[in-house]
Amino acid sequence: MNYFYFPLEEWTNDFVNGWLLPVMSGFFDSISVALRSFIDGVTNLIIAIPPELLVIVLILLAWKLAGKGIALFTLIGCLYIGSVDLWAETMQTVAIVIVSTLISVLFGVPVGILSAKSKTVDKIVRPILDFMQTLPIFVYLIPSILLFGLGGVPAVIATFVFAAPPAVRMTRLGILQVPEEVVEASQAFGTTSKQLLFKVQLPLAVPTIMAGVNQTIMLALSMAVVASMIGAPGLGSIVLSGISTVNVGLGLTGGLAIVVIAIILDRITQGVGNKL
């Protein structure tokens, strides 16, 4: 099939080595510094909270939003994490999840709104989202190390690329799902497009947007192990060292902690979506 040679490889390398790294490194460094201090801030904050207090808050939240069963599960799960001495690592992972979810939502919701409002935007955004979700993770993991160095920052960037699409898609869906007659009725009474968005469409889309946020959180957690490969601290690095030293026990211990966090966060965020 090769009728001609397409030098994508050379071009990309020229682009990265000839322009991106030398010219743009200052720009990426400043992003890196800002993100790092954000991640460190969040990590320090949640580590500074006494674990017992945090657990009680979590249990109450779970009880209120997801019922007694999940509250009990939260208690047992947190006791487990404490008993295998992984609390600090768990908090590091949670911090990365929080930061990447926040960035994903800050990007995803406005883009979702725009693509719901404009077909052109949707046509441009949709293939980009497909690209973000299906491009093998390692393809952008390596360049993000080049640009941002090792540690939590490239992990957050990589997680964002993987986890933001559901936030965009679900926001768009939520807005398009608002019944036509409700939109029509508000317009008939003289609603401006801004009022339509903030008084009608967004409030009615919130449960769907929350489902998107929930998916973003789950995808972010699923990136924990991959992120640890580029030096992100947390539960992922425990699992990774378990795997690399063929320490099955250590791998399971860390892996279970990830599952526990995933279930608690999933049920609580789902509860938020249903309550609204």
Place this chain on the structure above:
Amino acid sequence: MNKIEVNNLTKIFGSHPQQGLKRLKNGEQKDEILDQTGMTVGVNQASFAVEPGEIFVIMGLSGSGKSTLIRLVNRLIEPTDGEVLIDGEDITKMDKNALIDTRRKQLGMVFQKFGLLPHKTILHNVAYGLEIQGVDKAEREKKALETIEDVGLKGYEDSYPSQLSGGMQQRVGIARALANDTDILLMDEAFSALDPIIRSEMQDELLKIQAKLGKTVLFITHDLDEALKLGDRIAIMKDGRIVQIGTSEEILENPANDYVSNFVKDVDRSKVLEASHVMKRPEVLLSYKDGPRVAVRKMEEAGVSSIFVTDKEKNFKGLLTIDDAIKAYQNNTSMEEVLITEDIYSTPPDTPLNDLIGIAADVKYPIVILEDGKLLGIVSRVSILSGLVLGKEKDEVISA
């Protein structure tokens, strides 16, 4: 001035509406345009005018373009051609702000599927129109509460729409439209989603509201009975065109074409026709001053056995039978003594025929139609029957 005036309003859905418009103006039919260009003619050069305080009903089957037409009136759908004058201002030429302002101040709308905001309470739903205009909270909620009370939903202001039945939800829809104090109400199949008893109740309610507030109502329906009950005038639509505009009687009695006459042939005429439509002039009128002798002679001339009696001002006095007249003549008694005044049923001219059917079966004499005590005509059993069956055609049939 007309409250709403629509001139040559056209909507073509498709990729090149202007091309379709040219074809339409060359007299091509909706089907031809669809076949040749794939474009759908929603509304085809519709024109009508609604007077202040009038209930104007647009009636048509599904696909006739009636819902598109009402959305063109407040520009929820952009017209392809034509003009819509609201109080003389052409809404199709307004910029965005003027359009929003006109919708807020002049056009209330009620929807078939209610279109209530599910995340807001009834109070906030009704206050919504005022809220988006920036009316302050206390004032708009006071107004909303009043309107909620007017539509009979007091006590439900803190409920959510999903907690209410369909009929109640539509009351909220109407309250929302009323809260804005617009002169015009656009009602898009407003009662079609309700079950028959509630629908009839809501129709009565609308008539009451209209009588009280004098709103100008543009009402869309697919239900001819509803159109006949509510409409001061009715426009019948088919394939995007208005095929006839007229009062209920005009449409029932002089259908413009086969389509309309097919439509109206199953109508329950008894609900639409009024006594005045089927009454006849009494055969012989007799001034009260004339004596029994004159009466007998007049009855002989007309070949009838009884005669209605009025005074000079046509005030109804009673009925005289030929037997009584002869008796009075022989005994030389006065007319008043033999005149039958009881057992005669009288009714105003706008009584629905429906109400007269039962009465006509029971009474001995024809029903007398009176207005302010003056005799306008009489309704016999035969005229009720022929009115029901034939409408106005009865004259032709009888003379043939």
